[in-house]
Ligand SMILES: Cc1ncc(C[n+]2csc(CCOP(=O)(O)OP(=O)(O)O)c2C)c(N)n1
């Protein structure tokens with residue numbers, strides 16, 4: 001299929017429809033409202049459900065009810081709205097229900113601002129609501145990837161019967177790029193949704209719940225959840241290596257929009273003969289810990305530089321992977337400030353200046 | 365199986381489980397009425413209930429229908445999500461007064477205003493039962509509860525909220541009625557109301573809500589017998605019974 005020039009929010013909305021997700025609940029919030037506006041126009045063609053709710057609290061809980069039918073359901077929102085959905089996400093995780101949440105993050109805390117930020121990494125990857133649960137989180141760094149990952153998110157949500165989230169920011173949501181949609185969305189076959197509420201006809205009543213008053217039953221549910229997260233860690237880790245190799249003395253770690261800016265910086269330095277590599281997590285939960293550790297452990301990597309549009313959130317996951325094997329530095333801008341490639345280059349130069357060029361290993 | 369001599373049996377709409385409700389609590393009566401209506405209207409096998417957070421949180425164990433267990437107050441949002449995707453199914457929420465009139469006020473008002481075609485059974489016992497008898501938005505003026513030990517002071521906490529009256533002020537069509545279940549005559553009337561509500565849904569007419577005045581002898585701190593009298597004398601006086609709204613073209 002030919003490429004079409006689309007705005008990020010609209011491309012994500014179209015991707016969801018193509019993945020068979022024709023049931024959408026929303027509440028307006030900048031910088032992602034185009035998702036809703038696009039779907040309001042397109043949904044009638046699909047005969048699906050488009051509903052603007054009274055709040056994000058209601059949106060989350062409508063997803064809960066809607067997901068119980070077994071059909072694909074989703075929402076899109078931005079940071080403050082995602083906070084209000086945490087109640088429902090916790091219940092849905094506890095009840096093993098799939099859904100997809102598109103989070104086009106903006107700066108916080110509080111009402112914060114409307115410009116791009118990555119300050120909800122903790123909220124997305126560490127649970128977000130109450131209880132011992134996780135959601136699967138994918139972080140695209142360009143629009144084609146946003147399209148592909150959105151489709152994949154629906155598959156993974158169903159595969160694991162767990163909420164899955166796409167985290168982007170205003171840059172991903174608002175910019176325009178050519179994207180390509182598959183003629184037909186092909187995915188691995190999934191089991192029949194025997195867990196969906198369809199009416200107790202010819203079978204015992206089915207109950208979808210997260211309440212387990214017996215502590216043994218509740219612990220058991222937590223063990224079931226943990227097993228899913230362990231399986232995700234084995235099967236769903238995704239990352240990209242950019243210009244890593246035997247020569248780069250510095251390894252950048254960055255995701256989403258920020259990673260893309262790092263790539264520009266890396267290309268500019270390469271033209272000067274300075275080699276820098278990038279490790280870009282695509283799944284931020286599960287986080288590619290062991291893969292990152294492997295890259296960090298290469299003898300040519302002298303130090304690691306994590307760059308985020310936050311005060312340092314993914315940094316904690318990187319710290320776990322580095323585990324003091326190599327010096328780890330951090331650079332972050334936040335509040336809606338997107339670092340320029342020049343700022344990134346400056347940080348890299350600082351690091352290079354601080355560490356003497358490696359001497360050639362003596363021949364034994 | 366009912367034999368020829370059986371005059372009273374468990375309706376098919378209820379499971380063979382002993383409920384956890386206190387002696388003299390009318391939650392059980394209300395469950396039974398809903399279950400009977402679902403079977404009589406031939407709806408049981410395509411019904412999904414939404415249980416609240418409150419004493420009836422375990423309602424899903426007692427009904428012989430599929431069930432979802434909602435967060436506190438959000439049952440109307442779950443019901444909306446489900447019913448929008450499966451308009452062919454029958455959906456009802458079962459909610460207490462803390463659940464519906466306090467934490468879930470936004471969800472019920474907006475669901476009613478959108479005219480969501482599900483049915484709400486709203487159990488008003490003027491108190492938070494499950495958490496041990498705290499003040500509810502429906503607690504009567506002067507009524508003593510664990511969090512208003514000197515009686516509800518309306519100067520500080522406002523007046524009790526009359527939910528069917530409030531919802532009947534919305535312009536969207538609905539079926540709204542308030543009933544009680546503290547005497548056989550009231551129970552008969554309540555069942556009729558519940559049947560009308562589910563009929564509205566079956567005929568895809570409108571949102572329907574039946575407010576049921578219910579007893580909580582445990583947290584009112586009186587005997588079951590006294591509870592029925594207290595309900596009749598006090599609750600019913602503040603919350604008048606009757607039909608508050610019906611869709612056009614429906615008797
Ligand atoms: C978010 C949240 N807040 C508070 C609670 C605690 N809680 C459980 S039941 C309940 C009150 C229920 O009262 P009501 O709706 O009147 O039902 P009843 O028990 O009287 O039938 C509360 C406050 C909770 N489970 N979740």
Ligand code: SF4
Nearest residue numbers: 385386389419493580
């Ligand atoms: S506490 Fe009150 S409402 Fe709850 S079961 Fe007992 S009597 Fe019924």
